[in-house]
Amino acid sequence: QQPVQSPQAVILREGEDAVINCSSSKALYSVHWYRQKHGEAPVFLMILLKGGEQKGHEKISASFNEKKQQSSLYLTASQLSYSGTYFCGTEANTGNQFYFGTGTSLTVIP
């Protein structure tokens, strides 16, 4: 039931772009994205509620493909502050259960 994220880890140079994918085996009602910096708690970034919806948060945006039960997080022109572990979280159409994905470690180097 836990959504699967890919890649597991990625290393970028400042200014480069990255895409993180989140895939669920269940039909989804919503997808969340969170970032956890080293030694800190996860922090909410954005929520996507409708199929095909896209949202943005500074240079970080996301899309939600309801039919494919997938979401992608796009990080453009990455900054050092983007380093951390990114988690998607999903809520299925049936039931109220919320699950975090397997996580993607993102490291931005100068």
Next chain:
Amino acid sequence: DTAVSQTPKYLVTQMGNDKSIKCEQNLGHDTMYWYKQDSKKFLKIMFSYNNKELIINETVPNRFSPKSPDKAHLNLHINSLELGDSAVYFCASSPIAGNRKNIQYFGAGTRLSVL
């Protein structure tokens, strides 16, 4: 004011001991959670309470017992601690309705080390 606060921040203890972690939220949320994050960084849900009532109890040993005296508090008591219990435990809360439904607000975490 801290929205979700949990204590203690660090807990170092011997195998076989019993310990508790406390969590309080001042956001007015109806739902509270306990998560375990191991060394591989997986965030595994352990328990979820809605307005003091247990709604999710994932496959967790019965040595772990949550207690919710009111909807603003969710404590976690662990009996007979084992080496494998070493992890970071996060408390979180979320609203149950509206367009921010299920958005998780986390406490700072409790790093438990069992020796």
